[in-house]
Amino acid sequence: MKPEINSLGLIPAKDDEAPAPEFHLAPRQQDKLLALPAAPGATVPRLTAWEQLRVLRTRIVEAARDRDLRRILVTSSVVGEGKTLLAANLALSLSQLEDKRVLLVDADLRRPSLHHVFGRTVELGLGDLLAGGPRWSQAVIPLHPRLDFLPCRPAAEQSVELLNRRRMKDLMEEAAAAYDLVVVDSAPLSPIADTQVLVRLVDAALLVVRSGVAPYPLARQSAALLEPKLLGVVLNGVERVTRRDYAYGYYAPHFQEEAGR
């Protein structure tokens, strides 16, 4: 199927994986969809990113097997750590499993940006639903057969107050009922209280920590805030992947080299 990937010794596609969905995006946006198989001649980081997203997917699926774990919050300590990118790709990766229907929610009411990843414009978003708009299914955009997307527009009202509404809780419960997995993108934990509200509404949380960006006092604080629901940390933007815990019988390819052009 993807000989250049196999030749690098990366994980072969699993049996239960559906064929990769087609997204008609501009090349720059396509570059962000790391969960999709890499184009021929992709760089080593791109290949590693794809592989690491699979590792993450596996771990989440394994965790979800032991307990009821449907709603997953993706957050970070400060802005720009890659929450949005990771949420999108995690959702994409999960939705590639045959038996999973996935909903991707943009809950960053202040700076919603998930729709940019998929090149969408938003007419109706989460903010509108919370403010007392139509039923939430009307706002959902199907991205492909097993992946729906609930986008967001910058909210006019106080975002904390919106998220605190009963309607948000209901919405999350309905989504958990309707989908196998709900991935929620959020605002950073550090300067605002929005995400602390969201934590109460989800089953688990992933803390995105961007290498060289996240100040450790804040990252530590964030981990403490998320504590009982914290599934683990996703280190983003690393220069090299350290292979300690998850050696899959192969060694990391060297990063600095290009995989060929």
Add this chain to the structure above:
Amino acid sequence: MNAIRHRPPSGLADYRDIVRRRWPWVVLPALLIAGGGIMAIRHLPKLYQSETMILVEAQKVPTSFVQSTVNENTDELLQEISEEILSRTHLLAIIHKYGLYPKLNGVLTERQLAARMRQDITVKNITDPTDPSQAHNGGAFQIAYQGTTPRQAQEVTQDLAGLFITENLAVRQQQAQGTVQFINSELQRAKRRLQRESAQQEALEKQYMGALPEQEASNLQQLGSEQTALEAAEQQAARDQQQKTYLQSLLAALQNAPALATAAPTSPLDAQLQADKVKLAMDEQVDTPANPDVQRLKREIGALSKALAADPAPKTAPGPAGMSEQQIRGELATLDQDARWQQRQQRRISANIAQLRARVAMAPAVQERLAAVQRNYKIATDNYESLLKKRDAAQMAAAMEAQADGEEFRVVDPPSLPQRPDKPAVAKLSLLAVVFGLLVGVGLGLAREYADPVVRNERDVEYYLGTTVLAQVPLVLAAPERRRQLHRQMLVGALALALVAGAAMVAYLHGATWLARMGW
């Protein structure tokens, strides 16, 4: 929340990561400092050192004949001569002669200029007793000068050596002359003291004249003879008294029986003769026969005797003793006269004896005082004489130095013509610059690392957050981003290069002057 400590690097991977991250912080300052430093060092003014060895030759006249009065310690001598030679006047003369330190000439004062030159001169005592060529001499020393060209260094060293040689002679002559002058002035003082002591002795001798120790014997002798004389006088007085008593009884008898009272001299001549005889007898007891009085009396007696013999006729009838009353009276008068004289004589002798006794008694005390004065006088004399000897020796030594026969400096190794610069020690200083640059770089890198409290890798997550890492997503850059990154890196490199080049340029243009001003 209490502050979390930075995770200390553990294991090679951490160090490698730090190096990967911070190498520009290390390399750029290191490059800048080392590069700039090396540039500056290479363009430091080159200094060439010329050296000459000078032997201190022993004096030509054996020391058993003439002992030099000049300092014999090579170190002290060198010190003294160096002070003279490294004086401002001498150095400025050389500076002007060769146009040394042209860049500093207007900038520094003459004093500073001379001080600057002094830094380039070394005078080193290299006396080595084990060196056979120095064995019989007073040691050796080395003069060195650092100049900007080999020839200049050689010429200046040559001049300095010449100065040392002439100055040595001058200093030696001066010292020898100074010694002579000093001894002369000491001699003057000793002479004055001698005069003082001798005057004192004379005064003392004058004061105790007669009581001086060497006069004691004669004093004693005189005392003895005076005592005999006194005894004789006393005996004579006793005899006279007897005679007087006898004559008085005679006179009394004559008055009672006037016939008997013709004991008076028969004639005036006879009376005269008798009186003279008595007188002579008395005189002879006191005075020597050579006494003119005695002589005169003897002559008188002789004449009277002759006259009497010629005219014995006029004979009056003699008294009972053959003497007339008149004669007896005359005799008594003479006896009285004699007794008075005798008394005077006795008083004189007694006074003499008293004086002599006093002198003899005084003698030990006088001797003591005199001995003290004489001792001082002796000391003064000895001192004076020894100084006289010393002055002769000093004058001889001065004469030797004046003829330049004393210890002399001789150039053994003429000033060398240096082949390669002695300063700057390019290799050593360059290494220093590199090491210093690296240290600064490492310091900056570490500072940068610790000033950046961020999470970087899996270990950091575990250390700071105590959580496991589920996955690590690498930085995936799109082609244009990669290009931008490449451009950025190239820009940084170019900037660094420009910086190094600029620093090198500045160092090249100004480093030398700056360093020179700083006193290099």
